[in-house]
Amino acid sequence: MASGATMHLAVSLAPETAPSSPSDVVPDFSLLTRSVQKAEAAGLDMVLLADSAPVAGGPNRQMRFEATTLLAALATVTSRIGLIAAASMVAHQPYNLARRFASLDIISHGRAGWNASMMPDPREAANFSRPEGFSGDAFRLRAEEFVGIVQGLWKGWDADALLFDKSGGRFFDPEKMHLLDHRGEYFSVRGPLNVARSPQDTPVLVMSGLSEPDMDIAARTADVVLLDQRSIDWADDLKRRALAFGRRPEGLKVLMNVVTDGEMAAMPDMFADRLEECFRSKACDGFNIAVPLTSALDDFIGLVLPELRRRGLVRSGYSAATLRAHLGLAGEDRQ
Amino acid sequence: MSAGRGQMKLGAFLWATGHHIAAWRHPQAHVTAGIDIDHYIQLARTAEAAKFDMIFCEDAAGVREANVDIASQTSRSIGFEPISLLAALAVQTERIGLVSTASTSYNEPYGLARTFLSLDHLSGGRAGWNLVTSASQIEAANFGSTGLRPHADRYGRAREFAAVVAGLWRGQGGHEGRSFSVRDPLDLPRSPQGAPVMVQAGASDEGRDLAARTADVVFTAAQTFEEAKAFYDDLKGRLAAYGRKPDDLKIMPGVAPVVAASEAEARAKHDELQELIPDDVGVALLSSYLSISDLSRYPIDGPLPQLPASEGMQSRQALVIEQSRRDNLSIRQLARHFAGARGHWRVVGTPAQIADQLAARFEGGAADGFNLMPSYFPGELDAFATLVVPELQRRGLFRTDYDGSTLRDHLGLKRPA
Helix, strand or coil: CCCCCCCEEEEEECCCCECCCCCCCCCCHHHHHHHHHHHHHCCCCEEEECCCCCCCCCCCCCCCCCHHHHHHHHHCCCCCCEEEEECCCCCCCHHHHHHHHHHHHHHCCCCEEEEEECCCCHHHHHHCCCCCCCCHHHHHHHHHHHHHHHHHHCCCECCCCEEEECCCCEEECHHHECCCCEECCCCEECCCCCCCCECCECCEEEEECCCHHHHHHHHHHCCEEEECHHHCCHHHHHHHHHHHCCCCHHHCEEEEEEECCHHHHHCHHHHHHHHHHHHHHCCCCEEEEECCEHHHHHHHHHHHHHHHHHCCCCCCCCCCCCHHHHCCCCCCCCC | CCCCCCCCEEEEECCCCCCCCCHHHCCCCCCCHHHCHHHHHHHHHHHHHCCCCEEEECCCCCCCCCCHHHHCCCCCCCCCCHHHHHHHHHCCCCCCEEEEEEECCCCCHHHHHHHHHHHHHHCCCCEEEEEECCCCHHHHCCCCCCCCCCHHHHHHHHHHHHHHHHHHHCCCCCEECCCCEECCCCCCCCECCECCEEEECCCCHHHHHHHHHHCCEEEECCCCHHHHHHHHHHHHHHHHHHCCCHHHCEEEEEEEEEECCCHHHHHHHHHHHHHCCCHHHHHHHHHHHCCCCCHHHCCCCCECCCCCCCCCCHHHHHHHHHHHHHHCCEHHHHHHHHHHHCCCEEEEECHHHHHHHHHHHHHCCCCCEEEECCCCCCHHHHHHHHHHHHHHHHCCCCCCCCCCCCHHHHHCCCCCC
16 A cells, blocks of 8 residues: 555445436345445445435335345345444434344344434434434433443453353353443443344444534544545544544544545546545545445446555455454454 | 145244253254354245245343353353344245244334334345233343333233334324324335234233234244133134134244154153253243242242232243143242243154144144244254154145245235235
8 A cells, every 4th residue: 555544435325226317116135235245346345224214205215124124134145345234323222223233243244333323313203202302412412321332232242251061051151241230311221232242343333423512422432433525624633532532543434425426437537536635635544435326336336446446545355354354443442 | 635724834933042941052953053144044944945934033132031140051141133133034035934023112113113114125025023012120121111011001002012013014104192102104115015914922811902903923832732722712702803803813822842753762852951951040941931030949849839920921920830730840840841842832752743733733723823943953943844844744734835925925814904
């Protein structure tokens, strides 16, 4: 690598990622599989699966799959690429969410992650028996507690807790199972999780939808933070805060959300220039490329990625098995 | 076809290393089942090749046993979360139904309806939801509750929950009730089978009424033909009050088979498993089914003490007590007996003997089919699939191939309007 650093690349598939143009066609699982397998063949770090709440006035194109169930299915038809599902902290209880992702991580052999959005969606609260919604501060405090519980539950079993000792009659070592015993403002959760330890230590925590007051939560807990172009200047700040929390700045990856447009297909070199410039000048570790259409995925993989690779910015192929390793986060520990 | 009853339904109840509490210690049990997705894919394919109607996963939102020393002697503290497990299996199988348990106490109806509908789309119309109200303190402690809700409250919430889910699956939104409020319809298209199949297992009076009102399938536990028949007739008799016909609901008692080429071999196989149960584990399991925590302080070779009514599983408790009195069993004997089959019907014998017993309950009008609880995996599922299923097929009691593509097709259930 020219700079010694590796640009990390994710693509965001909307579950309604359609063959060519927006239409009323509902894509099936095989279409989504082909897209993810293409991204895997290209060696991308991960695919992000959106999970939509109902839209006022009704969606113009319905999606067919909830993101965590889609992730489980995709895990069985891929072998290397990371798989991140969005899951709402309003729609789920922390114990259930921790369990779902811990299970996904074992199903995928250590390639799963949770995209936690810090942006409350009032429409969602209305469908989850919370018609009053949440105030911004209450949502933030609750989210901070929620994330802490989930990450705590993910560490409830030591990596070597399971003994499988048939003749001795011990399935696990009782010393290596830990209760959480969390009692907080919004939740109390005893634990432990009833799913074994993750093959990659813990599932990857991606945080998105940040506003400024969320920076400390992200700096303390996230493995990956997604920032929009207008907030990418926060990247340095986030890394400084991570350092203050006793983390290595390299242990927190900041990816910038990029919307693909006509320019990408028409002038892929210029598109690659923009990515390179941002990667070299900011504390940005890579990009999350939105590919609402499969043609955009094809264009990115076929036209832009070879250019980035030629410039020595992107690793070629996978060198490890887990998502944490793809991201250069293996061995990192949070507080 | 025989005796005008058509063909029986079969579910394969997949659970970790096996349904026998000591299954994981068996030399042929796959001991890493709880962290091995390929193992589950293989089990699902075995059941599908044998033309089972469905695979079934139970669930609890917590570990099974609070006493860590006891828990560490069983394989049940860890495993896959069942919805993610079934979503993975959905795209690795083609025809078999996929049913998972989920609790009405620790979920919201909008999220649960949406998740199961997604599973239904991933599987092309093969999903089902087994409604439970959750009766364990261990689960309650993971959801901020100070204690278990009283039995009647749990069922009140469950009734509202089931009605909201059914409405969402029909494309409706807009609910304001005592426990839940939902504004919008689901943001997913309608189910390929009309709606996912609704399954229930509660056998109390409230549980039966809820099932008569909403369930497509009921799982139950019954030791004797008479118990099974009484439950069957009672539940089918409740359907008319809700404008439903007897065939609209399928009753599938659990059965724990131990099968071998000869009866002596089958008995030896069963004894081998029973020998692997530590006494403290057996007594703890029995205690948890009775929803009391301290059976271990009574003499293990003495009778079951008088027990107060509990807020836990009332129907299961009655079953255990009845059996102990009927057979004059000590705590140790009862513990071993229940540890083996968890209160379900155990049949030990040759393929012909097991087929005879299943046929007697099916043709005698005590069951529409059975939910199979193999003692250990994969061996006992393989044995049933290769030895007993062909025997049932020869007798015309079980399908030789799938006729349809959805779980509702397999079960002979109408598509909901």
